Amino acid sequence: MSTPQGPTLRELAVQALSSTMRGYDLLAPKFDLTPYRTPDRVLDAVADEVRTLGPFGRGLDVCCGTGAGVGVLRGLCAETVTGVDFSAGMLTVARASHAASGDGPAVDWVRADARALPFGPVFDLALSFGAFGHFLPAERPGLFAQVRASLRPGGLFAFPVGAPPAAGSRAYWSLLGFDAAMRVRNALWRPRFVMYYRTFPLAGVLGDLDRAGFRTRLLPLEGLGRRRDGSPRARLVVAAVPE
Numbered sequence: 001m002s003t004p005q006g007p008t009l010r011e012l013a014v015q016a017l018s019s020t021m022r023g024y025d026l027l028a029p030k031f032d033l034t035p036y037r038t039p040d041r042v043l044d045a046v047a048d049e050v051r052t053l054g055p056f057g058r059g060l061d062v063c064c065g066t067g068a069g070v071g072v073l074r075g076l077c078a079e080t081v082t083g084v085d086f087s088a089g090m091l092t093v094a095r096a097s098h099a100a101s102g103d104g105p106a107v108d109w110v111r112a113d114a115r116a117l118p119f120g121p122v123f124d125l126a127l128s129f130g131a132f133g134h135f136l137p138a139e140r141p142g143l144f145a146q147v148r149a150s151l152r153p154g155g156l157f158a159f160p161v162g163a164p165p166a167a168g169s170r171a172y173w174s175l176l177g178f179d180a181a182m183r184v185r186n187a188l189w190r191p192r193f194v195m196y197y198r199t200f201p202l203a204g205v206l207g208d209l210d211r212a213g214f215r216t217r218l219l220p221l222e223g224l225g226r227r228r229d230g231s232p233r234a235r236l237v238v239a240a241v242p243e
Contacts, residue, residue: 007034019191020134021086024065028089031066032097038068038129042234045223046127046160047072049236053156056125060084062147063114063131067094067107073127074104084110084117115142119150126150126157132200140205144212148241157214157239160221161202163231205237214239 007015007030015023024031031037050072057080059073064083073081081104085091091109098107112118114131126147135143147157165171175197186192209216216239220232227233 016185016193017189018193020194022191023193024087025089028066028087028093031090031093032068036130037066041224042160042221043068043072043129045221045234046129046158046236047075048223049219049221050076050125050127050156050158053158053238054125056156058082058123058125060119060123060126060147060150062117062126062128063134064094064109065090065129065131067097069127069129070094070098070107073125074098074107077105077125080105080108082108082110082119082123084112084114086111086113115139115146117146117150121149121152121155123151124155126155128157128159132159132205133195133197136194136196137199137204140208141211144209144214144239148212148214148239151241153241154243155241157209157241159237160234161200161205161237162234163227202235202237209237209239213241215242216240 007027011026011030015027018026027034054076056077059077059081061067061069061073061081061083064070064085065087067083070081070083083091083094085094088111091111095109110118115135132140144157151157165175179196179198182193182196186194206216216237219236219238220226221234221236222232224233
């Protein structure tokens with residue numbers, strides 16, 4: 001589940017029995033040593049694709065965690081970058097990590113819930129990596145509406161979506177088992193820890209983006225390769241605010 005320096009099984013169990021926010025506060029110091037951090041190859045593939053859609057002035061990392069996406073935005077945006085997350089622990093780690101790097105524009109860190117973003121329409125580009133499993137399907141329309149309200153006309157909201165695993169494959173059963181275990185945990189234990197892998201179907205997501213007022217398109221992330229049938233392993237969802 002992690003490197004030898006990462007969280008122990010006991011630490012992961014304590015996190016899983018906490019609320020979503022408290023769990024990430026606890027995990028934050030070792031988060032980047034776990035498989036939950038977005039891999040660099042995904043960050044690089046997104047950066048390469050989004051770069052062709054620019055230029056961009058101000059960037060926003062939605063649910064920034066320890067700041068992996070902020071690093072991408074600093075290479076894409078010319079003015080400022082903002083990372084927003086509801087976990088104080090994750091923001092502390094992100095702030096320390098990026099304080100050591102003078103490359104790229106200045107970074108602001110904001111503690112806020114993505115379902116109630118405290119911004120006006122000031123950003124040209126919003127990215128998000130690996131956070132959508134923390135939102136229930138009924139919360140998606142509100143989340144997308146908050147991001148749209150934070151973007152200028154013509155602004156883009158982009159995020160990667162992996163191809164679903166083949167039915168019956170090991171990955172398919174792993175994700176199904178994880179979500180089932182999480183549903184049982186949340187039915188029996190409070191506070192809830194919201195994290196699901198199978199609640200973000202592409203068709204439903206695109207519909208919610210359209211209803212939030214975005215114009216969406218899909219781009220293959222060629223940097224992540226293709227499957228045996230020729231389809232991309234992952235796509236980039238690009239949602240634009242109309243001019």
